[in-house]
Amino acid sequence: MSQAAESDLVERLLDGEHRALARVITKIESRASGYRDIISDIHSHTGHASVVGVTGSPGAGKSTLVDKLAKFYRDRGETVGVIAVDPSSPYTGGAVLGDRIRMASNVGDMDVFFRSMSARGQLGGLSTATSDAVKALDAFGKDRIIIETVGAGQNEVDVVKTADTVVVLVQPGSGDDVQMLKAGILEIGDVFVVNKADMAGASRTVAELEEMIHLRDDPRANLDTGHHGHDAFDDDHGHGAEADTGGSDEAADADSEPPSWKPQVVETVATQGEGIETLVETLDDHYTYLTDSGELDEKARQRAAEEIRQLLRSDVGELLEQELDAQGGVDDFAASVVEKETDPYAVTEEVLEPLRDCLGDHDD
């Protein structure tokens, strides 16, 4: 594809042509030649949308919730872009992308742009592809962008981390799941949604989550106890009626601290649309917090840094692959390693030597 055709495509995307947006995302997904120029061209047009990442175990109701969220935003007059990531087969590369099936509330509404993407077995490439696709939707002029992914592994965690606000969906009665999620997914959630809240065990799951958030976010819990103890000591000398003093002191302390975000737990029944309004309010609150605290800019910088690193890693990897081929290919090296003629570290040193020579000046 020629340079002119690419800038024409970008032009049409910025003009709001759906087909052009769809094609740009295809190019991003397939790493088609020229996709980098496209991203460079649209980059300056991005930064207007708020991005929400939704993750959770399979069957938790992510797609249904995303559908209802999109509908709510549309009713407020905002435009929505959705990127739904599904796993692909590591053997054939094939995939069945089934999230679209739940998007029943936005039928025929072209202002909801829904796109399914599959993890095409790229090492760390999925998060790059997703954040580039988010850029395309942003430049197109979408107000709200939702990224949906199955919270299974590091790859998916990296994907939702490209969002401003991360929503983690939990099913009632999934005590074991919560335990399992504790270490990974639970740490990245800004908002936790207990979906299917009409099911038995929902309130228990809410309580478990709140306890976990409390433990996670309040490392000073013990110090506060000490504080209370001190107050209690004072109270012994005064009147029993002043026992509340400790509480108000604490409130005053909190006021003087910079704003902080305590993850919220929201109950929803996505199929009925219950709790969606509360969820949207919570999401808006979080976005306001991000803006007021300056964390939004900080996050943007972190994301940009991560993107640069990711691209450098993959580009350098490609250069080294070429260098490896130029020096006789990996198979010969591998064979001599097995024959104990050399070892992997020595081979690495050998292959890297020209690179080191080029960059050597920095080390000295």
Next chain:
Amino acid sequence: MSADSEQQTIRCLIAKVGLDGHDRGAHVISRAFRDAGFEVIYSGLHRAPDEIIQATVQEDVNVLGISILSGAHNTLVPKVMAGLEEYGALDDTLVIVGGIIPEEDRPGLLEEGVDAIFGPGTPMQETIDFVKENAPERT
């Protein structure tokens, strides 16, 4: 692994249009396409032509497979084709139709722009090969 190693994957939308609850065929095709290495998006049952058009345009699929066993193909297929045309998606989407399509209706559908019709008993490999050979490239 390079970020730019081009990965052309065939994307398909398997669509059930109209009031037709027979989805076994669509499921079997979806699965076979997946195993052939395609990315398959399944529409689900009872979709309106508008939904299929929206999905085809937004997902930028190379192939749209419409499954109809209700006999309403002469009404529904032209609506889908007109919508694809409206959004500029007709030229670079391979449209195939499967299900129960009487012989006398086939020329009409092909004239509407349908690329191929596969009836009951078509070997799976024949459909897969047709898609591999004819799916428009995205370059």
